[in-house]
Amino acid sequence: MTRLAILEYPDPRLRTKAEPVSRFDADLSRLVDDMFETLYASRAIGLAATQVDAHVRLIVIDVSDDRSAPSVFINPEILLRRAIGMVEESCLSVPGVMGDVVRATKLRVRALDRHGVPFECDLEGLAAVCLQHEIDHLLGTLFVDRLSFWKRLKVRRELRRGGRAVAAAEPGGSLAPGA
Numbered sequence: 001m002t003r004l005a006i007l008e009y010p011d012p013r014l015r016t017k018a019e020p021v022s023r024f025d026a027d028l029s030r031l032v033d034d035m036f037e038t039l040y041a042s043r044a045i046g047l048a049a050t051q052v053d054a055h056v057r058l059i060v061i062d063v064s065d066d067r068s069a070p071s072v073f074i075n076p077e078i079l080l081r082r083a084i085g086m087v088e089e090s091c092l093s094v095p096g097v098m099g100d101v102v103r104a105t106k107l108r109v110r111a112l113d114r115h116g117v118p119f120e121c122d123l124e125g126l127a128a129v130c131l132q133h134e135i136d137h138l139l140g141t142l143f144v145d146r147l148s149f150w151k152r153l154k155v156r157r158e159l160r161r162g163g164r165a166v167a168a169a170e171p172g173g174s175l176a177p178g179a
């Protein structure tokens with residue numbers, strides 16, 4: 001397995017819209033394994049293929065404390081969103097930035113597994129928030145795009161200075177480690 005390089009803001013490749021996966025072959029299997037290697041090495045909870053410059057609709061997630069629950073979502077679709085909450089997020093592709101984002105905290109999701117077998121599942125809390133963050137990556141959207149105007153301005157100014165930008169208005173909500 002190989003640890004992959006992660007694209008960082010403002011790399012324009014992060015704005016690429018991912019294509020659906022249509023071939024479930026050895027190349028895809030290798031990409032899934034390499035993305036998990038990269039996820040665990042980065043101590044993150046989620047990674048979208050877009051972040052490693054592979055522009056297909058593939059997401060890997062593990063929100064467990066002991067890193068024992070790897071989940072693969074290919075061509076994911078959100079069927080139902082419920083229970084809106086404000087959650088503080090961060091992102092491997094926007095290092096040093098945190099910000100509060102409004103997300104659904106309960107989801108019904110349909111996707112394919114790494115073998116192309118369809119499944120549906122319910123996600124809540126951190127897993128639900130993480131999946132929405134990763135689906136945004138597949139669409140070329142970053143979580144900082146979802147911050148309020150003033151917070152975005154602050155983040156941009158801090159990033160230009162090369163410093164650490166904390167856009168969170170107030171403590172609270174659960175912290176989502178890099179995703």
Ligand SMILES: [Zn+2]
Nearest residue numbers: 091092093179
């Ligand atoms: Zn991210």
